[in-house]
Amino acid sequence: MSIAKFLVRRTLQAVFVVWGVVTIMFGLRAVSPGDPATLMLGEGATAETIARVRAQEGLDEPIYVQYLDYVQGLLIGDFGYSWRSNREVEAMVIERIPATLELAIAATVVALVIAIPLGVVSATRRNEPADYGATLFSLLGISTPNFWLGLMLILLFGVWLGIFPTGRRPVGLVEAIWTLVAFGSAGDLLTWLQHITLPALTLGTYFTALITRLTRSGMVDELGKPYVTATRAKGLPAVLVRYKHVLRNTMIPILTVLGLQMGTLMGGAVITETVFNWPGLGLRLIDALDARDWPLMQGIIVFIAVAFVTINVFVDALYSSLDPRVNDE
Amino acid sequence: MREDVLRVEGLSTRFFTGEGQVNAVENVSFDVREGEVFGIVGESGSGKSVTGLSLVDLVGSPGEITDGELWYRDAELADEVREEFPDVVDGEYVDLRGVPESVRTSLRGTSLSMIFQDPESSFNPSLTVGEQIAEAVEVQQRASSRPRSTRARTDGEEYSLGSLVLSFALPSRRYVSEESRERAIELLELVGIPDPVERADEYPHEYSGGMLQRAMIAQALAGEPDVLVADEPTTALDVTIQAQVLDLLSELQAETGMTILLITHNLGVIARMCDRVGVMYGGEIVERGTLEDVFRDNVHPYTEGLLGSVPDLESVGGSLDPVPGNVPSLLDHEMEDRCYFADRCPKAMEACLERPPDTRVEADGDHVVKCVLTDLEYGESPPLPDDHFETEGADASDGGSNESADASDKSASPDGGDSR
Numbered sequence: 001m002s003i004a005k006f007l008v009r010r011t012l013q014a015v016f017v018v019w020g021v022v023t024i025m026f027g028l029r030a031v032s033p034g035d036p037a038t039l040m041l042g043e044g045a046t047a048e049t050i051a052r053v054r055a056q057e058g059l060d061e062p063i064y065v066q067y068l069d070y071v072q073g074l075l076i077g078d079f080g081y082s083w084r085s086n087r088e089v090e091a092m093v094i095e096r097i098p099a100t101l102e103l104a105i106a107a108t109v110v111a112l113v114i115a116i117p118l119g120v121v122s123a124t125r126r127n128e129p130a131d132y133g134a135t136l137f138s139l140l141g142i143s144t145p146n147f148w149l150g151l152m153l154i155l156l157f158g159v160w161l162g163i164f165p166t167g168r169r170p171v172g173l174v175e176a177i178w179t180l181v182a183f184g185s186a187g188d189l190l191t192w193l194q195h196i197t198l199p200a201l202t203l204g205t206y207f208t209a210l211i212t213r214l215t216r217s218g219m220v221d222e223l224g225k226p227y228v229t230a231t232r233a234k235g236l237p238a239v240l241v242r243y244k245h246v247l248r249n250t251m252i253p254i255l256t257v258l259g260l261q262m263g264t265l266m267g268g269a270v271i272t273e274t275v276f277n278w279p280g281l282g283l284r285l286i287d288a289l290d291a292r293d294w295p296l297m298q299g300i301i302v303f304i305a306v307a308f309v310t311i312n313v314f315v316d317a318l319y320s321s322l323d324p325r326v327n328d329e
Numbered sequence: 330m331r332e333d334v335l336r337v338e339g340l341s342t343r344f345f346t347g348e349g350q351v352n353a354v355e356n357v358s359f360d361v362r363e364g365e366v367f368g369i370v371g372e373s374g375s376g377k378s379v380t381g382l383s384l385v386d387l388v389g390s391p392g393e394i395t396d397g398e399l400w401y402r403d404a405e406l407a408d409e410v411r412e413e414f415p416d417v418v419d420g421e422y423v424d425l426r427g428v429p430e431s432v433r434t435s436l437r438g439t440s441l442s443m444i445f446q447d448p449e450s451s452f453n454p455s456l457t458v459g460e461q462i463a464e465a466v467e468v469q470q471r472a473s474s475r476p477r478s479t480r481a482r483t484d485g486e487e488y489s490l491g492s493l494v495l496s497f498a499l500p501s502r503r504y505v506s507e508e509s510r511e512r513a514i515e516l517l518e519l520v521g522i523p524d525p526v527e528r529a530d531e532y533p534h535e536y537s538g539g540m541l542q543r544a545m546i547a548q549a550l551a552g553e554p555d556v557l558v559a560d561e562p563t564t565a566l567d568v569t570i571q572a573q574v575l576d577l578l579s580e581l582q583a584e585t586g587m588t589i590l591l592i593t594h595n596l597g598v599i600a601r602m603c604d605r606v607g608v609m610y611g612g613e614i615v616e617r618g619t620l621e622d623v624f625r626d627n628v629h630p631y632t633e634g635l636l637g638s639v640p641d642l643e644s645v646g647g648s649l650d651p652v653p654g655n656v657p658s659l660l661d662h663e664m665e666d667r668c669y670f671a672d673r674c675p676k677a678m679e680a681c682l683e684r685p686p687d688t689r690v691e692a693d694g695d696h697v698v699k700c701v702l703t704d705l706e707y708g709e710s711p712p713l714p715d716d717h718f719e720t721e722g723a724d725a726s727d728g729g730s731n732e733s734a735d736a737s738d739k740s741a742s743p744d745g746g747d748s749r
Contacts, residue, residue, distance in 0.1 A: 229387055230451035234465040234548055235438020235472070237488035240504055244493070245453050252455070323455055324532040 119215020141209025259315030371609030459529025618696030
């Protein structure tokens with residue numbers, strides 16, 4: 001099967017997934033208690049005002065009409081208005097994407113930079129102190145809850161040592177880079193780095209631990225395969241056997257996990273963003289939930305779904321270029 | 330007489346497993362002459378493959394070569410290491426066990442190469458066949474362009490992690506050069522792969538088993554080795570393809586003059602290919618000599634059994650099932666201090682309860698047997714009763730995990746002998 005056909009099939013599947021998410025979200029909203037007009041207007045609103053708003057929002061239409069209206073709106077990019085702030089949902093989602101994206105990428109970078117070397121060392125020095133250390137680290141990393149780790153990092157590095165700020169995002173990466181390029185001032189970039197370090201570590205720890213374990217076990221498996229002996233038998237330098245052959249093959253399955261995790265991170269790490277008051281999608285989602293701001297909630301979740309499946313299609317495409325056997329199946 | 334290219338003396342390789350120490354190769358000695366095909370034959374689990382891996386220093390953990398000398402003839406290498414390691418040099422021969430690991434590593438592929446039983450699992454599935462063969466070419470290119478001095482060999486890995494990282498940024502710094510890729514295509518053509526230019530860009534899963542075994546042979550030839558260790562090169566192939574691959578090996582040997590150490594359980598392959606042969610049992614070579622010595626004038630009852638020609642053995646009659654019982658457990662604590670074959674041997678005597686020494690059949694000959702029958706006639710020492718091992722030796726013959734595989738091996742042996 002050609003790569004184009006493969007991608008078309010995966011994209012169609014992705015569309016179905018997103019449609020499912022949209023429908024489930026709509027259904028949840030329909031069955032959840034509380035009248036939206038009352039939520040929008042507050043307790044003191046008169047019955048007349050409520051009726052007017054209901055008519056205006058189409059809330060007195062039959063449910064399937066509301067559903068079709070909603071899906072139709074989504075198709076042309078109209079996510080509706082936030083009930084709470086009366087702003088366009090698209091704008092409210094888009095303005096939060098950079099913060100979430102920055103955090104997701106930073107956490108992934110932390111994870112890859114730490115996890116892969118750690119996994120390789122662990123696998124090539126099996127049952128030596130370095131391996132025990134790496135295994136212990138990944139066990140702790142996987143079992144430590146995010147909110148606790150975040151708070152402890154804040155306490156240690158923010159409060160006691162005062163090295164890193166404890167939260168917020170005073171400047172975005174794009175602006176910081178712009179300042180550096182246009183004015184030659186690295187100050188903003190440093191500020192950004194300072195502010196993202198703790199959230200990225202918090203969010204990245206679980207991820208790091210996971211990838212370390214996967215790298216170790218994958219590499220141990222690969223090292224035991226006959227082709228490794230055969231490759232060594234032809235005299236190839238150990239570095240090439242280890243990285244060009246073994247690590248490359250180990251990375252193929254890890255890539256899938258990486259993609260899934262990136263998708264999850266795109267949804268905004270709700271807990272980490274809350275702990276560090278990091279103005280990403282996760283924090284906005286929590287706010288929307290608190291306010292029962294259904295259009296905003298739906299908008300964010302649909303965005304997350306789209307991001308998730310897009311990344312997965314992308315990973316699948318990459319996968320097929322790394323593992324030649326995928327295309328033939 | 331041709332000179333020895335490899336002399337193996339007292340080689341022992343052990344595996345230190347959770348169940349105990351496994352004596353996979355036990356005090357094995359043989360010599361391989363330049364340009365010949367030396368065969369090693371035996372059942373699965375007899376230590377053949379580990380012997381092969383020991384020669385190219387690829388016994389992986391938990392295995393380890395614990396004893397023995399591997400004298401390899403290489404005048405140039407001998408000159409290099411003579412000063413630093415005088416004890417391991419004898420004329421043109423160097424004991425590879427006595428030189429640093431980096432020297433052994435530098436010989437791999439270019440002096441001693443190995444091909445394996447299952448070509449499909451012996452290629453990396455995610456790189457093209459051409460690329461993998463080109464890597465082997467590159468190893469050879471770099472080895473021949475580098476000054477062959479001990480210093481260069483022992484200074485450690487010349488291809489570092491840094492070089493690898495750099496090669497991602499600069500394609501010109503890649504390990505495999507364009508010339509090596511072209512040479513890989515030539516090699517594919519040499520081993521009889523049609524459309525080598527296209528096939529070079531295909532992945533192992535796009536090849537058939539026979540084609541892939543040819544490709545593996547091409548890969549081994551890329552290093553222009555003096556000695557090729559071929560570990561069951563045809564076992565995983567269809568019978569018709571087997572013959573083609575063996576013919577190919579013979580042709581290539583005639584062209585290059587390389588020496589082949591052929592490891593197989595198939596006596597037919599041995600008869601067809603080899604000049605001399607060693608029979609392995611229980612981690613030992615129990616009989617070695619020329620084809621004639623082993624096929625016709627054999628002394629060891631195991632060899633006899635393996636050949637399925639047991640004319641003087643009334644108890645078995647005309648049956649072709651040569652050796653009843655299973656290969657012994659090679660676990661150290663289950664191995665008794667006796668001839669390991671005694672419990673299956675139709676001619677077991679009391680003298681067999683001691684370890685038999687390697688004995689030459691003729692004082693100046695090449696036919697060496699590890700059996701008391703070399704010097705004794707059956708009956709000169711009191712025969713052991715049939716149930717001798719059923720009580721005390723029950724454990725020893727029960728162990729091991731290869732029984733089912735052994736059975737199929739044995740059944741393959743007699744017809745192999747007939748096809749000679």
